[in-house]
Amino acid sequence: MTTPLREAMGNADVLITVGSGGVGKTTVAATLALRAAMEGQASMVCTIDPARRLANALGLEALGNKEAKIPDEAFARAGLLPRAAMHAMMLDMKRSWDDLVERRAPPDKREKILSNRFYQALSTALAGSQEYIAMEKMWELHEQRRYPLLVVDTPPTAHALDFLDAPNRILDFLDNDAAKWLLTPALAAGKFGLKLFNLGGSYVAKTLSRFTGTETLQQLADFMLNITSLTESFRERAHQVRGLLQSPSTAFVLVTAPMPERLDEAVYFHTLLQQNKMRVAAVVVNRVHASVPALLWDEVARLSGPLQRKLELTLAENDRLARQDAKGIERLRELCAPTPLVLVPRFELDVHDLRAVWETSRYLWGDTAVVPPVR
Amino acid sequence: MIEALADKRLLIVTGKGGVGKTTVAAALAIDGARRGLRTLVCEVNTRERIAPLLGKPEAGAEVTSIEENLWAVDVKPEPALREYALMVLKFESIYSAVFENRLVRYFLRFIPSLQELVLLGKILYHLKEKRPDGSFRFDRVVIDAPATGHAITFFSVPQVIIDTVPPGAMATDAAWMRDLLVDTATTAVVLVSLPEELPVNETLELHRTLTEKVKLTAAAVVLNGFIPHRFGDDDRAAPLSPALADVLRAHEARAALSATSARSLSTLGLPVIEVPRLFVDEFGRGAIEQIAALLGKAGRP
Numbered sequence: 059m060t061t062p063l064r065e066a067m068g069n070a071d072v073l074i075t076v077g078s079g080g081v082g083k084t085t086v087a088a089t090l091a092l093r094a095a096m097e098g099q100a101s102m103v104c105t106i107d108p109a110r111r112l113a114n115a116l117g118l119e120a121l122g123n124k125e126a127k128i129p130d131e132a133f134a135r136a137g138l139l140p141r142a143a144m145h146a147m148m149l150d151m152k153r154s155w156d157d158l159v160e161r162r163a164p165p166d167k168r169e170k171i172l173s174n175r176f177y178q179a180l181s182t183a184l185a186g187s188q189e190y191i192a193m194e195k196m197w198e199l200h201e202q203r204r205y206p207l208l209v210v211d212t213p214p215t216a217h218a219l220d221f222l223d224a225p226n227r228i229l230d231f232l233d234n235d236a237a238k239w240l241l242t243p244a245l246a247a248g249k250f251g252l253k254l255f256n257l258g259g260s261y262v263a264k265t266l267s268r269f270t271g272t273e274t275l276q277q278l279a280d281f282m283l284n285i286t287s288l289t290e291s292f293r294e295r296a297h298q299v300r301g302l303l304q305s306p307s308t309a310f311v312l313v314t315a316p317m318p319e320r321l322d323e324a325v326y327f328h329t330l331l332q333q334n335k336m337r338v339a340a341v342v343v344n345r346v347h348a349s350v351p352a353l354l355w356d357e358v359a360r361l362s363g364p365l366q367r368k369l370e371l372t373l374a375e376n377d378r379l380a381r382q383d384a385k386g387i388e389r390l391r392e393l394c395a396p397t398p399l400v401l402v403p404r405f406e407l408d409v410h411d412l413r414a415v416w417e418t419s420r421y422l423w424g425d426t427a428v429v430p431p432v433r
Numbered sequence: 434m435i436e437a438l439a440d441k442r443l444l445i446v447t448g449k450g451g452v453g454k455t456t457v458a459a460a461l462a463i464d465g466a467r468r469g470l471r472t473l474v475c476e477v478n479t480r481e482r483i484a485p486l487l488g489k490p491e492a493g494a495e496v497t498s499i500e501e502n503l504w505a506v507d508v509k510p511e512p513a514l515r516e517y518a519l520m521v522l523k524f525e526s527i528y529s530a531v532f533e534n535r536l537v538r539y540f541l542r543f544i545p546s547l548q549e550l551v552l553l554g555k556i557l558y559h560l561k562e563k564r565p566d567g568s569f570r571f572d573r574v575v576i577d578a579p580a581t582g583h584a585i586t587f588f589s590v591p592q593v594i595i596d597t598v599p600p601g602a603m604a605t606d607a608a609w610m611r612d613l614l615v616d617t618a619t620t621a622v623v624l625v626s627l628p629e630e631l632p633v634n635e636t637l638e639l640h641r642t643l644t645e646k647v648k649l650t651a652a653a654v655v656l657n658g659f660i661p662h663r664f665g666d667d668d669r670a671a672p673l674s675p676a677l678a679d680v681l682r683a684h685e686a687r688a689a690l691s692a693t694s695a696r697s698l699s700t701l702g703l704p705v706i707e708v709p710r711l712f713v714d715e716f717g718r719g720a721i722e723q724i725a726a727l728l729g730k731a732g733r734p
Contacts, residue, residue, distance in 0.1 A: 079580055080451015080632075175597055318716070319482070320451075357677050365668050369677065372663065372684050375712045382714065 061424030062398040063311070066339035067094055067207060070309040072200060072302065073339070074210045076331070077313035078323045082344040082402075085418065086313045087211035088116060088146070092412070093419040094207040095128075095144035102145040102205035104195060116146055116412065123150035125199075128412075136412035145205065154191045162291045167284045176281035188213065193299045200302060309339035312397075316343050316386035325393045338397045342422065343387055345404040347379040349431040380431035387430060401428035435731050437652040437704060441621040442569075443560055443613070445588070445649065447578040448625035449635045453657040456716075457625050457708075458577035459483045460724040466502035467729070470572040473504045475556050477579055477587070481507040488718045496559065504571070506559075513551040517606075520558075549590040550607060557610050560619075581639050588614060588647050614649060621652035624703075628659055628687075628694035640701055654698050655728070659707040662688040706731040 066073065067090065075087040084105055091103035102125060116128055128144045159171050171177050189212075196210050302308055310331055314324035324341065331338050350373050358369045391399055402421040405414065420426050438444060438461075446458040455476070462474035462483070473496060474483055484492045484505045492505035494512040499505050562570040578584045591611035598604045614620055622643060626636040636654065643649045664681050673681065691707070698705045708727055713720050 078450065080449060315451075351676070353674075354677055354680065357674055361671075365664075365671055368663050368668065369681065372680055376680065378712045378714070 062340040062400055063090070063342075063422050064424055066309045066311070067097075067099070070307050070339070071206060072196065072208045072210065072305075072308040073311055074196075074212060074303075074308065075311045075313055076212050076327060078320050081313050081315040081320055083313040084211050085415065086311065086342055086344065086402075086422065087209045089415050089419045089422055090311065091144055091146070091207065091209045092140075092415050093423050094209075095140040095142045096138065096416070096419070098141035099206045100142040100144070100204075101207040101209060102147070102199060103209040103211065104146075104192075104199065105148050105211035113146075113148070116415070122148065123153045132412055136416060138412060138416055142206075149192055149195055151188050151191055154195055158191070158194060159288070162288055163284075164287050167287045170284045171281070171288075174281040174284065175277055177285070193303075194295060197295065197299055197302060304335050306337070309337045312338055312341045312394075314341060314343055314390070315345050316383040316390075318382075318386065321386050321390060324390065328394045328397065338394075340398050340400045341390060341394050342400045342402060343390065344402045346387070346401045346428055347376065347383050347404050347431060348429065349380040349384070350377045381433050384431040384433040388433070400424075401430060403428050435653050435704060435706060435728060438621055438623065441619065441652065442573055443557075443620040444573065444575045445578050445584075445620065445622045446576060446625060447584040447622065447643075448580065448639070449627075449632045450580040452625045452627045452632055453655075454580070454625045455482050455486070455577050456721060456724060457623065457655050457657065457728075458575050459486055459721050460728050461623065462503060462505075462575045463487070463721060463725040464729045465573045465575070466500070467725070469502060471502050471504075471570070472573045472575060473506065473559055473571040474575045474577065475505075475559075476507040476577045477552055477556075478509055479507065479577075479579075483577065486717060486721055508552050508555050510548045510552060513555040514547070517551045517554055546590045546594055547603070549587050550594060550603060550610075553587065553590060553610060554606055557613050560613065581635060584639075585642055585647060588643070588649060592647075614647075617650045620649065622649050624651050624654045624701075626654060626656050626694070626698060628656060628691035630690075630694075633694045633697050636698060637701065651701070651703055654701060654703050654705045655708055656691075656695055656698060656705055657708050658691075658710040659695070660684070660687045660691045660710055661707075662692070704731070 073087075073090055075083050075090070077083045087103050087105060091101040094101040116132065125145045125147045128146060133140055155177075156172065159168060159177075163171055192210065192212070196208065199205065199208055312324055312328055312331070314320050328338060328341065354373060358366060358373060361369065387399065387401070400422060402418060405417070421428060444458075444461055446454050446461065448454050458474060458476075462472050465472040476483055481491045481493070484490060484497075484499055487499060489499050489505075492499065492507060494507060494509040496504050496506045556574060556576060559571055560569075560574045564570050579587050591607040591614065594603055594607035595611060598607070624636050624640060626632050640651055643651060662685065664685055668681065669685075695705050695707060706728060708724055711720050711723060
């Protein structure tokens with residue numbers, strides 16, 4: 059029997075999990091990588107989520123910027139025997155940017171770039187830079203071809219939108235009329251310390267410097283001048299990453315929970331991925347509440363006293379949650395068609411160890427299926 | 434009102450994504466307005482939710498009156514920058530000439546932290562804003578702040594600017610903003626959490642970072658989705674079918690997790706306000722009112 063994610067893992071060598079915060083996206087990423095390893099496909103899961111959730115779920119003390127193999131003992135403790143290795147890492151933005159500059163910038167520019175305050179902003183705070191470096195890392199890991207399956211986790215939706223656009227944004231930063239206008243004279247003269255806004259008129263520069271101080275503008279100009287040495291390599295990479303994102307061997311896994319406010323975001327994101335010609339393998343609906351079987355209502359009806367009242371209340375609460383979920387799932391099915399939905403039940407405990415990750419994988423893989431709640 | 438928050442003029446509501454920050458911010462705002470405090474509730478550059486949750490049209494990027502004593506705004510970088518620039522420059526024509534210059538707009542995007550500074554600046558400006566009679570325009574400002582990692586970055590911005598940006602309007606403004614944020618008489622952080630292991634751990638970590646690195650002071654924790662115990666030993670001993678016994682056990686397991694979570698959070702030495710999980714069909718005004726009433730009663734003898 060084939061199921062959407064089993065098929066996706068068979069066909070794709072890169073899976074990217076996307077979705078809003080707090081829906082279990084990171085756990086799903088870890089689960090896919092674990093399942094692949096259990097099935098004999100060596101895997102690597104890379105998270106760029108700022109919170110350190112993945113290490114938690116994998117029973118590792120901490121995850122670093124380097125790829126770490128999940129230790130055999132951790133699997134043994136969970137009673138699991140993987141047929142291939144599973145690796146994990148957490149992207150450290152600053153370190154990855156530094157590596158990139160050191161690898162790609164001409165030797166005489168490296169220090170100038172690394173020590174510039176604007177570089178600090180670019181590498182840590184600039185919108186899209188986290189996403190860009192994640193794409194860069196994804197590309198690098200993909201190129202190494204050490205892992206037959208690469209699972210990439212992304213930051214929550216507000217930022218995951220930047221994710222699709224990140225390579226373009228960085229290019230926009232480096233390769234735009236304004237930059238050319240500013241830098242051309244200096245580049246032609248082949249020297250640093252250009253006079254900022256010479257061409258734009260000192261009026262503009264003076265007004266701006268009332269906000270930022272003159273020094274800030276000068277530093278920005280210097281930075282632009284130095285980082286331009288990287289433009290070509292950024293451009294090339296942006297192009298390649300776009301290609302990888304749209305490649306038939308890349309698939310997105312959209313993760314959501316069946317609550318109304320999460321649903322809208324999921325649908326929005328689904329639309330966006332499709333507009334960008336990116337393949338969504340499945341929408342994973344996490345933490346689905348099951349319907350209350352009629353038998354239980356009957357049994358409670360035969361009881362009496364406070365216990366009956368308390369159980370009735372509990373069933374009514376469970377029932378309400380299941381109905382809400384059913385409504386949400388119906389909406390998702392309709393608005394994300396024809397992308398298949400994969401339902402994962404709400405577990406009584408947080409998924410925070412390998413055993414629980416494994417249990418989750420049984421639903422993702424399709425060993426077992428959730429009976430969809432009914433309205 | 435939660436006692437530790439009663440005299441604070443700025444409430445910063447933050448926590449892990451998906452724990453119900455917006456709900457708590459809306460409830461605190463309603464509670465303040467009910468007490469006659471002129472209250473402004475701010476969302477930060479997001480898809481606006483508070484006014485619609487309260488059954489009102491979106492407020493947008495301008496401070497908008499929602500109901501008696503309650504105003505809302507969703508601060509956005511571009512309008513905030515414009516307001517800020519106009520305040521410094523005083524003249525619209527200079528603003529247009531400089532800030533609407535395409536090339537300048539381009540550069541502004543890369544001035545480190547400028548965007549966060551103007552967003553935070555607008556909010557804190559409203560905190561300081563006075564009416565002609567000298568009283569504050571708003572008695573209280575509630576911020577529905579970004580989630581964990583982004584909240585830390587956001588509220589660190591004034592200090593980062595003070596440390597790195599050479600003297601100028603930005604550095605001067607960053608200084609008063611930092612002073613307001615760290616002033617414990619004015620400002621209190623409300624941490625929002627859920628009764629699950631990861632959100633609780635993240636709350637503990639967030640508290641540490643906010644206190645040690647950002648120098649913000651938390652005054653209360655709101656534990657959303659709390660599930661109280663319901664069944665006693667007698668109930669457990671009753672002869673039930675395995676499936677029904679599971680329902681009972683599952684409820685008690687969730688209740689136990691709620692209790693453990695409350696205990697872990699109480700190690701912060703702050704009041705932990707348990708907001709019971711609400712079972713409602715539509716999460717809207719009614720639910721927010723319930724939570725507001727609960728927060729209103731919390732901490733009172």
